[in-house]
Amino acid sequence: xxxxxxxxxxxxxxxxxxxxxxxxxxxxxxxxxxxxxxxxxxxxxxxxxxxxxxxxxxxxxxxxxxxxxxxxxxxxxxxxxxxxxxxxxxxxxxxxxxxxxxxxxxxxxxxxxxxxxxxxxxxxxxxxxxxxxxxxxxxxxxxxxxxxxxxxxxxxxxxxxxxxxxxxxxxxxxxxxxxxxxxxxxxxxxxxxxxxxxxxxxxxxxxxxxxxxxxxxxxxxxxxxxxxxxxxxxxxxxxxxxxxxxxxxxxxxxxxxxxxxxxxxxxxxxxxxxxxxxxxxxxxxxxxxxxxxxxxxxxxxxxxxxxxxxxxxxxxxxxxxxxxxxxxxxxxxxxxxxxxxxxxxxxxxxxxxxxxxxxxxxxxxxxxxxxxxxxxxxxxxxxxxxxxxxxxxxxxxxxxxxxxxxxxxxxxxxxxxxxxxxxxxxxxxxxxxxxxxxxxxxxxxxxxxxxxxxxxxxxxxxxxxxxxxxxxxxxxxxxxxxxxxxxxxxxxxxxxxxxxxxxxxxxxxxxxxxxxxxxxxxxxxxxxxxxxxxxxxxxxxxxxxxxxxxxxxxxxxxxxxxxxxxxxxxxxxxxxxxxxxxxxxxxxxxxxxxxxxxxxxxxxxxxxxxxxxxxxxxxxxxxxxxxxxxxxxxxxxxxxxxxxxxxxxxxxxxxxxxxxxxxxxxxxxxxxxxxxxxxxxxxxxxxxxxxxxxxxxxxxxxxxxxxxxxxxxxxxxxxxxxxxxxxxxxxxxxxxxxxxxxxxxxxxxxxxxxxxxxxxxxxxxxxxxxxxxxxxxxxxxxxxxxxxx
Amino acid sequence: xxxxxxxxxxxxxxxxxxxxxxxxxxxxxxxxxxxxxxxxxxxxxxxxxxxxxxxxxxxxxxxxxxxxxxxxxxxxxxxxxxxxxxxxxxxxxxxxxxxxxxxxxxxxxxxxxxxxxxxxxxxxxxxxxxxxxxxxxxxxxxxxxxxxxxxxxxxxx
Numbered sequence: 001x002x003x004x005x006x007x008x009x010x011x012x013x014x015x016x017x018x019x020x021x022x023x024x025x026x027x028x029x030x031x032x033x034x035x036x037x038x039x040x041x042x043x044x045x046x047x048x049x050x051x052x053x054x055x056x057x058x059x060x061x062x063x064x065x066x067x068x069x070x071x072x073x074x075x076x077x078x079x080x081x082x083x084x085x086x087x088x089x090x091x092x093x094x095x096x097x098x099x100x101x102x103x104x105x106x107x108x109x110x111x112x113x114x115x116x117x118x119x120x121x122x123x124x125x126x127x128x129x130x131x132x133x134x135x136x137x138x139x140x141x142x143x144x145x146x147x148x149x150x151x152x153x154x155x156x157x158x159x160x161x162x163x164x165x166x167x168x169x170x171x172x173x174x175x176x177x178x179x180x181x182x183x184x185x186x187x188x189x190x191x192x193x194x195x196x197x198x199x200x201x202x203x204x205x206x207x208x209x210x211x212x213x214x215x216x217x218x219x220x221x222x223x224x225x226x227x228x229x230x231x232x233x234x235x236x237x238x239x240x241x242x243x244x245x246x247x248x249x250x251x252x253x254x255x256x257x258x259x260x261x262x263x264x265x266x267x268x269x270x271x272x273x274x275x276x277x278x279x280x281x282x283x284x285x286x287x288x289x290x291x292x293x294x295x296x297x298x299x300x301x302x303x304x305x306x307x308x309x310x311x312x313x314x315x316x317x318x319x320x321x322x323x324x325x326x327x328x329x330x331x332x333x334x335x336x337x338x339x340x341x342x343x344x345x346x347x348x349x350x351x352x353x354x355x356x357x358x359x360x361x362x363x364x365x366x367x368x369x370x371x372x373x374x375x376x377x378x379x380x381x382x383x384x385x386x387x388x389x390x391x392x393x394x395x396x397x398x399x400x401x402x403x404x405x406x407x408x409x410x411x412x413x414x415x416x417x418x419x420x421x422x423x424x425x426x427x428x429x430x431x432x433x434x435x436x437x438x439x440x441x442x443x444x445x446x447x448x449x450x451x452x453x454x455x456x457x458x459x460x461x462x463x464x465x466x467x468x469x470x471x472x473x474x475x476x477x478x479x480x481x482x483x484x485x486x487x488x489x490x491x492x493x494x495x496x497x498x499x500x501x502x503x504x505x506x507x508x509x510x511x512x513x514x515x516x517x518x519x520x521x522x523x524x525x526x527x528x529x530x531x532x533x534x535x536x537x538x539x540x541x542x543x544x545x546x547x548x549x550x551x552x553x554x555x556x557x558x559x560x561x562x563x564x565x566x567x568x569x570x571x572x573x574x575x576x577x578x579x580x581x582x583x584x585x586x587x588x589x590x591x592x593x594x595x596x597x598x599x600x601x602x603x604x605x606x607x608x609x610x611x612x613x614x615x616x617x618x619x620x621x622x623x624x625x626x627x628x629x630x631x632x633x634x635x636x637x638x639x640x641x642x643x644x645x646x647x648x649x650x651x652x653x654x655x656x657x658x659x660x661x662x663x664x665x666x667x668x669x670x671x672x673x674x675x676x677x678x679x680x681x682x683x684x685x686x687x688x689x690x691x692x693x694x695x696x697x698x699x700x701x702x703x704x705x706x707x708x709x710x711x712x713x714x715x716x717x718x719x720x721x722x723x724x725x726x727x728x729x730x731x732x733x734x735x736x737x738x739x740x741x742x743x744x745x746x747x748x749x750x751x752x753x754x755x756x757x758x759x760x761x762x763x764x765x766x767x768x769x770x771x772x773x774x775x776x777x778x779x780x781x782x783x784x785x786x787x788x789x
Numbered sequence: 790x791x792x793x794x795x796x797x798x799x800x801x802x803x804x805x806x807x808x809x810x811x812x813x814x815x816x817x818x819x820x821x822x823x824x825x826x827x828x829x830x831x832x833x834x835x836x837x838x839x840x841x842x843x844x845x846x847x848x849x850x851x852x853x854x855x856x857x858x859x860x861x862x863x864x865x866x867x868x869x870x871x872x873x874x875x876x877x878x879x880x881x882x883x884x885x886x887x888x889x890x891x892x893x894x895x896x897x898x899x900x901x902x903x904x905x906x907x908x909x910x911x912x913x914x915x916x917x918x919x920x921x922x923x924x925x926x927x928x929x930x931x932x933x934x935x936x937x938x939x940x941x942x943x944x945x946x
Contacts (some may be wrong), residue, residue, distance in 0.1 A: 015886065018888060019875065019886055021891025022879040022895075023825070023865065024825015024826070024866040025893075031818075106850065200828075200926060201890070201892075202925065203827070252892075254827070255926050255927055287831045405843040507889030508870030508889070509889070637903070674885075677886045677928060677929075677931075677932060683929055684928075685926070709924070710832050710834060716924060717916070717918075717925075728802070
């Protein structure tokens with residue numbers, strides 16, 4: 001595994017955070033209550049697109065228990081919610097950024113858009129009062145599909161975005177791609193829809209906002225993956241408050257998957273209103289609200305073409321994608337189908353030239369933003385579906401076609417901007433094929449056929465780019481934020497340690513993984529290390545957790561702080577041991593004079609730092625507390641192969657997953673148990689997308705048809721198998737942990753693997769084109785249509 | 790208008806004046822401060838609010854507090870031993886990494902205990918089928934299924 005495998009590194013240490021979750025002692029935002037608190041309810045638009053002629057709140061304000069009702073007109077001086085990434089169109093113009101009002105002004109643009117904030121003594125009273133608000137809407141035609149929204153005559157959603165176009169962006173050498181296609185021996189073409197998903201973290205979004213008149217300061221508890229970013233966006237861009245007057249706390253957070261990265265209207269309006277009502281305000285979304293108002297994921301329509309030579313070498317890839325943005329630009333919406341999508345289209349392959357053009361389009365739907373994988377599952381889906389199709393068309397075995405095109409020398413510069421530092425794609429493919437028992441597949445397929453069932457095998461050799469960085473290059477590409485992470489290591493006088501990290505854990509287990517890193521480095525027990533996160537009042541700064549960045553970026557910031565702790569410890573030890581600093585070695589929790597048995601324990605050094613009686617006070621400050629910022633020099637590139645085997649009952653269209661094998665390369669692994677758990681969860685979300693989940697708006701009315709857990713099929717325990725997972729390791733070359741990240745891989749590889757298996761199974765029945773999800777009705781219909789044809 | 794509801798929760802008598810429309814889950818969370826029982830949906834689908842009512846697993850978001858009048862209720866806060874030692878099922882979830890964000894976890898544990906009572910020695914297929922009423926978005930169920938089997942075995946000892 002590499003040089004770092006010592007101490008607790010590589011051990012499946014049981015999680016420090018588990019007991020509170022298992023005994024009901026977790027503190028999630030909705031568990032927080034404040035004295036004298038009020039409750040919020042948001043009146044939302046029942047229409048997909050309408051002009052607001054008039055809002056009459058009088059009856060609502062007179063209702064029992066109502067403290068205040070605010071509408072967009074009340075929010076004077078409050079700016080719109082910002083988008084954190086500027087994409088520039090191919091014609092050089094900036095993307096269209098129509099105002100994203102905290103509460104609607106003049107118009108509503110999707111079902112669920114925020115119309116009014118009701119503050120009352122109880123949640124029920126707020127809800128009752130909202131029903132008494134009289135809104136006079138002039139309903140307008142709506143458009144919920146991005147392709148339809150681009151057509152001439154489509155309803156216009158924003159005056160600022162003619163034709164509903166946010167931007168047209170492109171990457172790659174179009175002329176070179178066209179030339180390569182002209183010489184191709186074979187061209188495979190594919191049309192794909194990447195279905196819209198609703199994140200559905202099991203904890204709905206929630207917030208508690210409080211204002212202190214005496215301090216002129218705010219406290220916000222909120223379900224956030226990145227409380228510092230939330231505070232920065234809210235204070236600097238929207239409310240115009242000084243940051244030091246706002247403390248944002250993201251306590252235990254019940255899953256995020258991207259949906260809790262963003263600055264939303266609800267908590268923003270509540271912070272503003274908490275000063276006006278001068279009382280704390282609490283809100284928790286009902287699941288129905290989550291469905292209509294959380295940022296959704298995916299929603300791409302893509303045409304792809306792959307050019308190959310006669311031996312199956314990829315010559316060029318040409319892709320056009322229409323990406324839905326929803327009604328407004330969510331915080332990072334614009335960079336998902338561009339920077340985090342098109343740059344991944346090389347996959348694991350040496351395709352020499354690639355061109356991708358993306359139209360980003362406003363629609364009358366909830367905003368679309370990053371959802372587990374964020375652009376990379378969409379890219380993998382395009383690449384791996386078309387590679388599968390090309391292998392079928394050319395009669396080359398799936399593994400063989402992939403091998404003929406694997407990148408094998410690193411670093412590797414792709415034609416779409418990324419520089420892969422390391423990887424080992426043959427190793428993960430080989431292992432996945434062993435785990436999936438590919439050799440035995442033909443016999444299993446024959447056995448299925450004898451029972452009248454269709455069996456298929458599907459591959460996805462994916463790559464992802466994690467720990468998005470470095471800040472200066474991201475800035476040049478349009479990022480409006482830094483992409484570093486901060487960490488602080490506070491050694492207490494008795495040698496125990498509190499670590500403060502800007503990363504946020506909402507299920508990832510940082511309290512354990514980060515403690516393992518620190519305990520190993522300092523040679524102390526894991527129990528002696530506690531990790532603090534999710535509080536701008538305690539943690540120096542942070543960019544939070546998204547894009548599988550926490551260990552690679554946040555963990556590295558902690559390592560940098562540890563380096564400073566050790567460096568200072570050596571100075572203290574040198575003084576105590578009357579040796580030269582250069583002669584002090586730190587190993588296994590001891591500072592020793594090299595080549596002697598003279599040493600001081602880590603605890604003795606810590607105590608000396610805080611009780612500096614025998615201490616070089618003229619040269620060194622007392623105390624042992626260090627902080628560090630780390631801005632990575634490159635992305636990390638986790639990769640692997642997932643192989644899915646399905647059996648389809650043609651009578652019912654039911655797709656059963658016979659087996660799912662995943663072999664991933666995440667670089668060095670700190671806690672294998674936690675990593676496996678991340679893979680299981682990611683796979684299930686990917687399988688959910690491919691098999692079950694589908695967010696559907698009615699084309700006519702713009703209503704969300706899949707607006708509850710009874711209409712939107714979430715994966716349940718009996719929908720998925722037990723998984724076969726394994727890892728191979730090529731350590732990341734540019735961070736000291738050698739870590740790449742593992743949070744999103746499952747969701748990135750699984751949809752393509754599963755759908756390729758479904759396509760393989762249905763090929764015998766003549767099905768040539770099929771989109772996700774492979775739900776029974778859709779599969780059955782595809783089989784019937786193929787039969788009829 | 791309010792009604793007085795009274796029930797035994799985790800071995801203690803609990804009584805409060807509540808609005809008649811108060812759900813059992815809100816009574817537990819708001820009136821009793823037992824915030825371990827979570828609300829994850831509004832259609833009785835996710836199971837995060839699962840508690841035991843007279844020994845059976847129920848979804849506390851789908852019952853009015855008045856429907857639990859006089860009943861015996863067990864919530865996640867009442868599962869561990871009085872000295873804090875976790876129940877074998879809780880321990881199995883920890884040992885098998887059967888939880889990540891922890892939000893569905895109390896409901897999962899309460900369902901798992903009910904499952905074991907109804908299906909001692911359940912195999913993987915039965916466990917998966919019986920967990921249909923509890924949604925987890927983090928773990929992919931793999932380790933939850935392992936935890937339930939391991940917890941059941943530990944309880945049988």
